Amino acid sequence: MLLRQYQQITLNKLLAILFNILSIISFVYFVILLMELINLLIQEASVSYSMILYIAVLLSGRYIFQEASQLMMSVEATRVTNKWSNIIINSIPLVDRLEAGELQHQLTFVLDKTKQYVTNYQFTAILSVMTLIIMFGVTLYYHWVAAIILIVTSPFIPLLYIVVGMKTQDDAKTQMNELNKFQFTLMNTLRSMDDVVNLNLQQHVVNRLKSYNSKYANASMKLLKTVFVSGFMLDFITMISIGLVALELGFELVVFKTIEFESAFIVMMVVPEFYLALKNLSQSFHAKKESMGQIELLDHTFDQLIIDRKNSRYIDIVVNGEKLSGTNNFSDSNLHKGIAVNLEAHDIKLEGKSIHYPKVELEFSQFNVIIGRNGVGKSLYLQLLNDSIKFYQSQSVSYLPQHSYIFEGTFKENIGNKSYDECAHYIKMLKLDPICERFGYHDGLIDPSIISHGEQKRINILRVLMDNKPFVLFDEPLAGLNIELKQSVLKCLLKLITDQNKCVVMVTHELSLVKQRVKPLNVIDFDQLEVHHDE
Structure with missing residues (x-):
C-alpha cells in the first residue's frame, strides 16, 4: 500500500x-x-x-x-x-x-x-x-x-x-x-x-x-x-x-x-x-x-x-429500517433528530472467551453511554462498532480509542490540519490554550515526551470533535482527567449533539457524573452480558 x-x-x-x-x-x-x-x-x-x-x-x-x-x-x-x-x-x-x-x-x-x-x-x-x-x-x-x-x-x-x-x-x-x-x-x-x-x-x-x-x-x-x-x-x-x-x-x-x-x-x-x-x-x-x-x-x-x-465479522447496522451498506448515502445531509440506529445482536470469540452482545438501540441527538464491569467487552464492542461503520461507510465515523497518543508534529497537524478559527472554541473549552501558547499552533513541533497523558488525550478528543462525522465514538475519554476537565469534555460532547446532531457513543465508568451533566441520556448496560470462557 x-x-x-x-x-x-x-x-x-x-x-x-x-x-x-x-x-x-x-x-x-x-x-x-x-x-x-x-x-x-x-x-x-x-x-x-x-x-x-x-x-x-x-x-x-x-x-x-x-x-x-x-x-x-x-x-x-x-x-x-x-x-x-x-x-x-x-x-x-x-x-x-x-x-x-x-x-x-x-x-x-x-x-x-x-x-x-x-x-x-x-x-x-x-x-x-x-x-x-x-x-x-x-x-x-x-x-x-x-x-x-x-x-x-x-x-x-x-x-x-x-x-x-x-x-x-x-x-x-x-x-x-x-x-x-x-x-x-x-x-x-x-x-x-x-x-x-x-x-x-x-x-x-x-x-x-x-x-x-x-x-x-x-x-x-x-x-x-x-x-x-x-x-x-x-x-x-x-x-x-x-x-x-x-x-x-x-x-x-x-x-x-x-x-x-x-x-x-x-x-x-x-x-x-x-x-x-x-x-x-x-x-x-x-x-x-x-x-x-x-x-x-x-x-x-x-x-x-x-x-x-x-x-473479521461486523455488526449489522440498521438505520431507520434500512441496513447500512456501501451503496446507501449515509451522511450529515440526511440525518435528523431522533433517527433510529439499531445494532443487531452479535457473537464474537476472542482470546479464549465467547461474548454474546445483545441488540442495541442508539439515537441521533442523544447521548449514548455504554457501561459495565471491567473486562466485560465494552471497549471491544466500541471497536467492533467503529470497524463495522468504516466497513460499510468509511467516511461516517470518528473513533477515539482508550489508549491514544499524539505524534511529533504541529498542533494543527495533530488535529487534522483544521484552522485555528474552526476549533478555537473547543480549544478553550478543553483548556488547551497553554499548549498552543507553549508550542504554537501552526509552526512549533509538539514533543509528546514532555506533555502529560491527559494533555495528549484532550488533543485527541479535539481531533475527533473536529472530524465532523455522523458517528462519534469515545472509549473512556474522562479517564485520568480531573473533575473540571471531565465536565469540560462532557460539555464538548453535548455540544456535538445539540448543535451538530451527531450520534455520540461513549464507554465510561462514571455514569453518575454523566447523568448530572448530560440529558437526554441513553444508557446501554453490558453488566448482564453473557461471557463464556473456553476450556
Missing part, C-alpha cells in the same frame, strides 16, 4: 532530471573550454576575458544545477513522507494488534529511511544513468581504448553492491524487528510501571530490555560492518579502474605518442565523473535495499491490518 506512493510522475521529479541534464552539459562544455584555455596558455596566446567568464559561468552553473536537482529531490522526499505520515496517522484508530505508540515509533524510524530511498535511489538511479551515458559517449568520442577499459571494469562496482545490497536488506529487517521489540517493551513498561513495581518485576523487565537492546545493537553493528566493507571495496575498485585508464593514457601519450594531449586531458577529466556516477548508482541501490528492508515491514503491517479488518 505505502510503496505505491512512489509510482507517480511529479513536477519535482521532472525538474530534478532537467536540472541534472543541464549540470552534465555544463560540465562537458566546461572541460572543453578549459582545454582550449590550457592550449592558449601553452602557446602563449592571448586569452579573452569572455572565455574566462564562460568557464566561470559553466563551472558555477554545474554546481547550481546540481544543488537545484538535490533540492527537488528533497522536496519530493518531504512530499512523499508527509503523505505516508497522513496515511499512518489516519490508520491508527484501526489498529487492534499494535498500540498506536508502537506504530508511531515505527513511523518515525521508517520515514527517515524513506527519505533516503527517495533521494538516494529513485532520483539518483535515473540521474546517474544519464551521467554514465553522456560521460561514456564523450570518452568513446575522444579515445575508444579508454572506453573499452570503462566497459571491462565498470561491471565490478554494481555487481559488488548488488551482492552486498541483498544482504543489507535482510540485515535492515532484522535491525528494525529488534528495535520494535525494544520500543514495544519499553512503552508497555512505562505505561504499567505501578504494576511492575507492585509485582516486583523490575529486574525481569530490566533484563528483557537489556536483551532487546543488545540484540538491536548487534544488528546495527552488523549492518554498519557491511556498509563499511562494501564502501572500502568500492573505493578500491574505483581507484584501480581510474589508475588503469591513466596508465593507458600515459603510455599512449608519452611512449607511443598516438594521442593528443587535448584528448587525453578531456578523457582524464571525464573518466572520474563516470566512476563517480557509477559509484552513486551503486550506493543508491545499497540505500534502497536498506530502506526497503524497513519499509516492507511497515507496509506488511498495514496490509495485514487491512486483511484482518476485511476478514
Whole structure:
C-alpha cells in the first residue's frame, strides 16, 4: 500500500532530471573550454576575458544545477513522507494488534529511511544513468581504448553492491524487528510501571530490555560492518579502474605518442565523473535495499491490518429500517433528530472467551453511554462498532480509542490540519490554550515526551470533535482527567449533539457524573452480558 506512493510522475521529479541534464552539459562544455584555455596558455596566446567568464559561468552553473536537482529531490522526499505520515496517522484508530505508540515509533524510524530511498535511489538511479551515458559517449568520442577499459571494469562496482545490497536488506529487517521489540517493551513498561513495581518485576523487565537492546545493537553493528566493507571495496575498485585508464593514457601519450594531449586531458577529466556516477548508482541501490528492508515491514503491517479488518465479522447496522451498506448515502445531509440506529445482536470469540452482545438501540441527538464491569467487552464492542461503520461507510465515523497518543508534529497537524478559527472554541473549552501558547499552533513541533497523558488525550478528543462525522465514538475519554476537565469534555460532547446532531457513543465508568451533566441520556448496560470462557 505505502510503496505505491512512489509510482507517480511529479513536477519535482521532472525538474530534478532537467536540472541534472543541464549540470552534465555544463560540465562537458566546461572541460572543453578549459582545454582550449590550457592550449592558449601553452602557446602563449592571448586569452579573452569572455572565455574566462564562460568557464566561470559553466563551472558555477554545474554546481547550481546540481544543488537545484538535490533540492527537488528533497522536496519530493518531504512530499512523499508527509503523505505516508497522513496515511499512518489516519490508520491508527484501526489498529487492534499494535498500540498506536508502537506504530508511531515505527513511523518515525521508517520515514527517515524513506527519505533516503527517495533521494538516494529513485532520483539518483535515473540521474546517474544519464551521467554514465553522456560521460561514456564523450570518452568513446575522444579515445575508444579508454572506453573499452570503462566497459571491462565498470561491471565490478554494481555487481559488488548488488551482492552486498541483498544482504543489507535482510540485515535492515532484522535491525528494525529488534528495535520494535525494544520500543514495544519499553512503552508497555512505562505505561504499567505501578504494576511492575507492585509485582516486583523490575529486574525481569530490566533484563528483557537489556536483551532487546543488545540484540538491536548487534544488528546495527552488523549492518554498519557491511556498509563499511562494501564502501572500502568500492573505493578500491574505483581507484584501480581510474589508475588503469591513466596508465593507458600515459603510455599512449608519452611512449607511443598516438594521442593528443587535448584528448587525453578531456578523457582524464571525464573518466572520474563516470566512476563517480557509477559509484552513486551503486550506493543508491545499497540505500534502497536498506530502506526497503524497513519499509516492507511497515507496509506488511498495514496490509495485514487491512486483511484482518476485511476478514473479521461486523455488526449489522440498521438505520431507520434500512441496513447500512456501501451503496446507501449515509451522511450529515440526511440525518435528523431522533433517527433510529439499531445494532443487531452479535457473537464474537476472542482470546479464549465467547461474548454474546445483545441488540442495541442508539439515537441521533442523544447521548449514548455504554457501561459495565471491567473486562466485560465494552471497549471491544466500541471497536467492533467503529470497524463495522468504516466497513460499510468509511467516511461516517470518528473513533477515539482508550489508549491514544499524539505524534511529533504541529498542533494543527495533530488535529487534522483544521484552522485555528474552526476549533478555537473547543480549544478553550478543553483548556488547551497553554499548549498552543507553549508550542504554537501552526509552526512549533509538539514533543509528546514532555506533555502529560491527559494533555495528549484532550488533543485527541479535539481531533475527533473536529472530524465532523455522523458517528462519534469515545472509549473512556474522562479517564485520568480531573473533575473540571471531565465536565469540560462532557460539555464538548453535548455540544456535538445539540448543535451538530451527531450520534455520540461513549464507554465510561462514571455514569453518575454523566447523568448530572448530560440529558437526554441513553444508557446501554453490558453488566448482564453473557461471557463464556473456553476450556
